[in-house]
Amino acid sequence: MSETTGRTIVLDGQEVSFERGETIFQVAERHRKEIPTLCYDERLDPFGGCRLCVVELEGARNPVASCTTKAEPGMRVTTRSGKLEMHRRVLLELVASENREVDVDELSGYASQEMATLVDRYDARTGRFAGRKSGTSRPDDPNPFIKRDYENCISCYRCVRVCAEQEGDYAISVMNRGFETQITTEFGGLLKDSSCTFCGQCVQTCPTGALADLKALRHVEIEEPVEKTRSVCTYCGVGCAVDIMTKGDQVVGIQPAMDGPANEGALCVKGQFAYDFVHHPDRLKTPFVRDDHGRLVPATWDEALDRAASGLLAAVNQHGRHSLYAVASGRAPNEAGFTLQKLVRAGLGTSYIDNCSRA
Amino acid sequence: MSNPLRDMEKPDVIFCIGTNMTECHPVAATRLKKAIRNGAKMIVADPRTIDLVGYADVHLPLRVGSDAALLLAMAHVIVREGLVNEGFMRERTTEAEAFLEHVKQWTPEWASTITGVDAALIEEAALLYGRAERGAIYYTLGITEHICGVDNVQSLCNLALLTGNIGREGTGINPMRGQNNIQGAGDVGAIPNNYPGFQPVTDPANQAKFQKAWGRDIDLEKGITKVRALERAGEQIRAMIIDGENTVVTDPDREHCEHALKSLDFLVVCDLFMTETAELAHVVFPATGFAETDGTQTNTERRVQRLRQAVPPPGEAKPDWWIISQIARRMGFQGFDYESAKDVFNELCSLSKTYAGLDWDRIEFGEYQWPVPHEGHPGTPRLHEDGFINGRGIFKLINYRDPAETVDDEYPVWLTTGRRLASYHSRTQTGRSSGIDYLLPEESLEVHPDDLAAWGFQDGDWVDMASRRGSVRIRVSSTTRSPRGTVFSSFSFNDVPVNILTGSGYDPVTDTAELKVCPVRIRPAPIGGDVAAD
Numbered sequence: 001m002s003e004t005t006g007r008t009i010v011l012d013g014q015e016v017s018f019e020r021g022e023t024i025f026q027v028a029e030r031h032r033k034e035i036p037t038l039c040y041d042e043r044l045d046p047f048g049g050c051r052l053c054v055v056e057l058e059g060a061r062n063p064v065a066s067c068t069t070k071a072e073p074g075m076r077v078t079t080r081s082g083k084l085e086m087h088r089r090v091l092l093e094l095v096a097s098e099n100r101e102v103d104v105d106e107l108s109g110y111a112s113q114e115m116a117t118l119v120d121r122y123d124a125r126t127g128r129f130a131g132r133k134s135g136t137s138r139p140d141d142p143n144p145f146i147k148r149d150y151e152n153c154i155s156c157y158r159c160v161r162v163c164a165e166q167e168g169d170y171a172i173s174v175m176n177r178g179f180e181t182q183i184t185t186e187f188g189g190l191l192k193d194s195s196c197t198f199c200g201q202c203v204q205t206c207p208t209g210a211l212a213d214l215k216a217l218r219h220v221e222i223e224e225p226v227e228k229t230r231s232v233c234t235y236c237g238v239g240c241a242v243d244i245m246t247k248g249d250q251v252v253g254i255q256p257a258m259d260g261p262a263n264e265g266a267l268c269v270k271g272q273f274a275y276d277f278v279h280h281p282d283r284l285k286t287p288f289v290r291d292d293h294g295r296l297v298p299a300t301w302d303e304a305l306d307r308a309a310s311g312l313l314a315a316v317n318q319h320g321r322h323s324l325y326a327v328a329s330g331r332a333p334n335e336a337g338f339t340l341q342k343l344v345r346a347g348l349g350t351s352y353i354d355n356c357s358r359a
Numbered sequence: 360m361s362n363p364l365r366d367m368e369k370p371d372v373i374f375c376i377g378t379n380m381t382e383c384h385p386v387a388a389t390r391l392k393k394a395i396r397n398g399a400k401m402i403v404a405d406p407r408t409i410d411l412v413g414y415a416d417v418h419l420p421l422r423v424g425s426d427a428a429l430l431l432a433m434a435h436v437i438v439r440e441g442l443v444n445e446g447f448m449r450e451r452t453t454e455a456e457a458f459l460e461h462v463k464q465w466t467p468e469w470a471s472t473i474t475g476v477d478a479a480l481i482e483e484a485a486l487l488y489g490r491a492e493r494g495a496i497y498y499t500l501g502i503t504e505h506i507c508g509v510d511n512v513q514s515l516c517n518l519a520l521l522t523g524n525i526g527r528e529g530t531g532i533n534p535m536r537g538q539n540n541i542q543g544a545g546d547v548g549a550i551p552n553n554y555p556g557f558q559p560v561t562d563p564a565n566q567a568k569f570q571k572a573w574g575r576d577i578d579l580e581k582g583i584t585k586v587r588a589l590e591r592a593g594e595q596i597r598a599m600i601i602d603g604e605n606t607v608v609t610d611p612d613r614e615h616c617e618h619a620l621k622s623l624d625f626l627v628v629c630d631l632f633m634t635e636t637a638e639l640a641h642v643v644f645p646a647t648g649f650a651e652t653d654g655t656q657t658n659t660e661r662r663v664q665r666l667r668q669a670v671p672p673p674g675e676a677k678p679d680w681w682i683i684s685q686i687a688r689r690m691g692f693q694g695f696d697y698e699s700a701k702d703v704f705n706e707l708c709s710l711s712k713t714y715a716g717l718d719w720d721r722i723e724f725g726e727y728q729w730p731v732p733h734e735g736h737p738g739t740p741r742l743h744e745d746g747f748i749n750g751r752g753i754f755k756l757i758n759y760r761d762p763a764e765t766v767d768d769e770y771p772v773w774l775t776t777g778r779r780l781a782s783y784h785s786r787t788q789t790g791r792s793s794g795i796d797y798l799l800p801e802e803s804l805e806v807h808p809d810d811l812a813a814w815g816f817q818d819g820d821w822v823d824m825a826s827r828r829g830s831v832r833i834r835v836s837s838t839t840r841s842p843r844g845t846v847f848s849s850f851s852f853n854d855v856p857v858n859i860l861t862g863s864g865y866d867p868v869t870d871t872a873e874l875k876v877c878p879v880r881i882r883p884a885p886i887g888g889d890v891a892a893d
Contacts, residue, residue: 144794168392168414197385197780198798215794229669232656232725234649235783237536238364238386239658241725244650244669251650251670261725262364262658268385269781274792275649278670282632282791284645285674296633296643301675301685308600308642309689311625315598325588325596328549329603329679330541332646333654333666335703336602336679337540337549339695343600343683344582346573347692351551351560351582355544358586358871359504359610 009075018071025053025066033079036088036118038095039156040067041111041205043258043265044165050095050156052088052118055079063087089122097129100151104209106226107216107245108147110255114207115154134179135210141190145198145214145273148191153210155181159202166266171196183210200272204256204265215273216245216253224248230257233271234331238262240271251278321348328355360660362495362531363728363740368394369529372491374484376404376426376515377501377875381411382780384499384535384659391497402484404429405501406775407805407847408840417484420842421474423775424762424876427507430514431759432470432478433485434462437521442489447523451752458517458754465759473759489522493529500537501777504874506763506864513755520752526743536659538784543657546714546729547707551582556711572710573694584870589615593622600627600686602679603646607635608785608853611872612828612862629682632787635853645676649788652678654700655722657729660740663717664725762876763864766844770826770878772810773845774860777875782851790851802852803836804881807843811835814881821884826860826877832884833857846881 008017009024011031018027023046028035039050046067054063058076063084066077078084095115096102102116102125119125135150155174160183163172171194175182185194202211228243241260245253254275258265277283287304288296299307315323326344328337341353367390380388388411395401395414403411404419404426412418421429437443438459448455467478467485474481488494496519502511515532524530536542548555558565561579570576588596589610599620610616620626620639628640631648651672657663680703684695697703701719708714716731716738727738743752766773781798783789804824806816816822818837823830824846833848833855841847850857864873 142797144797165393165396167389168396192798197381199385227669229650229667230665231650231667231669232539232658232664234539234788236384237538237541237659238384239539239656239660239662239664240386241664244667246650246669249670261664262660262662263386266386266389269795269798270783270789271386274781274783274789274795276793277631277788277791278648278650279673280632280791283673283676284631284633284637284643285676286645287675288633288637288640288643290641296638296640299642301677304642304644305685305689308627308644308686311641312598312600312627312686313690315624319595319597323595323597325583325585325599326549327585327588327599327601327604327606328544328547330538330544332603332679333540333652333656333700334543334547334663334707335654335700336683337544338547338555338703338707339680339683339687339697340600340602341548341550341555342573342694343687343690343692345548345554345569345577346575346694347687347690349575349577351578351580352588353549353582354551354585354588355541355549356538356585356604356606356609357541357545357550358584358869359874 007073009071009073009077011077012079022071023067024055024069024071024075024077027071028055028066028077028079035066035079036121037067038115038118038154038207039158041158041162044158044161047157047161050091052091054084054087056081056084085122089124092119092122092124093126094129095154096124097127097131098134098154099208100133104152104212105217105220107220107253108203108209108212109206110204110258111207112209112212132179135182143191143198145200146191146203147212147214147217149210149212150183152208153183154208155183156207158205158207159183159211162201162205167197167199167201169195169197172202198269198273199267200269201266213253219247219250219252222247222250222252226252228255233267235270235274240267242267242271251275316348321350322352324348324352326353328353330356360531360533360535361525361742362529362533363660364390366495366529366531366741367391368397370394370491370493370495371399371529372487372494373399373401374488374494374496375401375411376496376498378497378499378535379405379409379411379501379777380497380499380535381409383537383778385780387535400487402487406842406845417480417487419476419480419484421476423773423845424505425474425759426502426505426511427514427757428465428470428473428759429476429481430511430518431462431465431757432467432481433488434517434521435465436467436482436485437489437518438462440486440489442486443521444523448520451747452520452754453751454754457756461756488518491522491524493527494522494524495530495533496524497533497535499535501875503871505876506866506873507760508866508871509868510757510760514757516752517754517757520754525752526741528741531741534659540656542659542661543655546657546711551584554710555707556713558712569710586865586870586872589619592619597623598625599623601636602629602683605634605636605785605787607639608856608858609850611858611874613856613859614829615862627686629679634785634787644682645674646682647672647676647678651676652700654678654680655704661728662725663714663722663727663729665722763873764827764876764878766878770880772879772881774824774826774877774879775845775847775875776850776857776861777847779849779851782849784851785853786851802833802848802855804833805838805841805847806835807839807841808837810843811837816883823882823884824860824879825882826879828862829859831855831857831859846879
């Protein structure tokens with residue numbers, strides 16, 4: 001018997017099936033219902049904090065949070081109504097009123113535009129509830145990666161939960177309640193003194209830019225639009241998919257690919273923040289050849305390729321084809337290793353090649 | 360890895376040995392942490408109290424290089440307690456009887472004298488793994504970088520074969536590959552024994568296949584490993600091409616390595632930077648790197664993914680495949696007329712049995728894990744589900760061997776080396792990325808506080824650490840991460856070139872260096888010189 005047999009709910013008047021354990025939100029999302037959320041991250045346990053995802057459930061007195069309510073056979077659910085939309089709008093007005101700013105730069109993090117987008121969608125920039133801002137920012141934290149601008153925090157706890165549930169690091173915690181709620185670290189110290197590994201997951205899940213990618217934000221002033229290119233991290237063998245963020249010819253940041261098959265949205269400090277070697281002035285920009293004085297000096301490609309080919313051939317001609325050895329890289333792409341092994345095999349008929357795996 | 364990364368959330372017992380996963384493969388480690396949050400138990404065998412130990416139920420703080428003894432004793436307990444999977448052994452393995460007999464003599468009490476781990480702890484770990492419904496083994500270079508690396512890996516295989524913990528979800532023998540494309544480097548045939556796709560060069564059928572593809576007879580003999588090639592540099596080996604490896608810094612026995620490269624008639628290096636190795640070359644080519652190169656790479660779970668160019672390379676830098684092809688053409692070799700990475704990858708797929716069902720377009724979204732033997736095949740996330748490629752799993756009768764060098768009066772301390780979370784290898788990339796220095800500004804030698812006191816040092820003192828091959832100057836840091844008598848440092852910082860010290864021996868089968876064990880002596884650093892005694 002299929003998992004879905006006999007399991008249906010009525011969603012906005014349409015009968016749809018669901019799988020055991022699915023929440024109303026998950027079923028609705030599969031059916032392309034646009035239910036707003038702020039505290040939701042599909043990788044994390046549902047939290048039910050922001051109350052934006054409420055839906056009307058026939059027979060229930062009040063709307064229920066769809067992210068925490070499991071679908072049950074026969075439920076009749078309405079995801080959109082005048083009453084729900086009003087409720088959502090007021091909530092967004094309230095949430096926005098707590099923050100110093102609603103609009104943050106998209107370089108702040110993967111989810112950083114979520115609140116601003118919803119506030120616009122619900123036309124909630126009314127300023128009706130202007131007043132005190134909650135959260136105390138930590139400009140004193142000198143870490144170069146994570147901005148801690150809690151005056152933009154809405155206490156959705158996504159950072160706390162991603163750090164605990166996704167990373168297992170428990171570096172971020174919450175103190176106080178109500179209006180005094182404050183995202184913090186143990187003992188209220190600096191991130192460096194906590195169990196934080198600077199993986200950047202809190203930055204990427206924050207829906208308001210309260211926790212933001214400080215390193216990427218250095219590039220706010222560059223006028224060009226942000227473009228994203230899907231690739232794979234260059235460090236360890238896990239193979240985390242990343243989106244390389246660029247403005248023009250410059251890499252301005254990295255975001256984890258939420259649908260990366262190996263990492264499913266996760267990254268570590270190296271993949272997240274150690275990318276700017278790409279533009280380091282030490283990068284080699286031309287070939288170099290050794291001159292008559294034994295110094296390495298810049299050369300044209302033609303000159304260098306000829307020198308390389310003749311130098312390698314000289315050894316082969318003088319000492320035989322087993323005198324040339326090739327070492328391939330464990331860092332370069334497959335195409336590099338393939339052409340190099342082909343050079344010794346197809347070119348010289350030897351297997352005089354290895355890579356860095358033995359040391 | 361025999362199993363996919365997503366399986367790391369599925370075991371009920373996790374056995375990590377010689378893998379500092381939270382620092383070296385942090386994203387994979389997050390999956391283990393999830394498994395633990397869901398109730399899985401974990402055994403961590405590591406000389407040091409690495410962060411993973413904080414999540415473990417059993418920590419086996421074994422002496423560096425004693426893994427084989429520990430694993431023999433674990434097998435002993437599993438056999439003695441009748442925890443073997445008889446059906447699996449009967450149907451899918453061979454040499455089981457000899458192995459069951461062999462392990463009878465290797466008791467936990469015996470292993471305790473070698474490893475320094477309490478016999479009771481070894482028993483506990485063995486029972487935990489032996490009783491697992493889904494037991495998964497994870498290891499890294501802490502297992503392989505020994506003179507007995509092959510023995511260690513085979514000892515782990517023995518445990519999995521004994522208990523049937525292979526070929527199912529949440530089980531397996533899972534080496535965590537260290538570099539982004541070290542798996543791919545082997546896959547594409549950049550090894551002395553195999554053509555692309557692990558087709559042995561010693562098989563005449565393969566020779567004929569590649570003769571036909573490339574129009575040239577290729578030796579039936581294997582090539583030699585890099586270790587042997589460096590030994591023969593200046594004699595048999597007169598020229599080298601090194602692509603993207605800072606050999607001088609990352610290989611063992613730096614002095615020997617530098618000498619070898621200097622004695623070549625001709626050295627060509629392709630790299631992103633003028634590395635210590637490139638400095639020795641006759642010609643250096645500027646290669647494109649991350650964010651600049653279209654191509655493919657293959658991860659530790661055998662997943663083939665696309666790399667995409669996002670920005671133009673600096674100056675005149677070119678992709679490695681282009682540089683190598685141009686050199687080959689100018690050497691007069693045929694078959695290097697590639698116009699794109701796609702051309703190269705598609706040729707690889709056409710010749711590789713493991714990539715046969717792939718091509719450039721098919722890996723657009725990275726959903727394939729090899730082997731993909733033909734078009735339309737969905738890939739193979741989990742190996743050995745329906746049987747082993749070579750028929751049956753073979754038990755190997757392993758005996759414990761001492762490391763190449765052991766501590767003595769002259770070199771009384773064990774040095775073991777590894778990586779740290781925030782830096783990578785010789786720091787050519789992390790060292791040139793802003794902010795990383797905030798987390799890890801310099802290298803230090805991790806020493807147990809009681810050892811520091813016994814040796815008369817204070818936390819932060821400069822010391823001179825010497826092995827039989829050389830010495831380095833390094834600052835000590837006091838930490839209980841190190842057990843007494845064992846010290847740790849990474850090899851990442853060029854002002855503390857730790858691989859001057861290493862290189863005591865090599866595995867006889869693979870030529871892998873024993874980088875994880877090096878007896879040293881530690882003395883006060885001479886005061887003065889060019890380094891401030893702060």
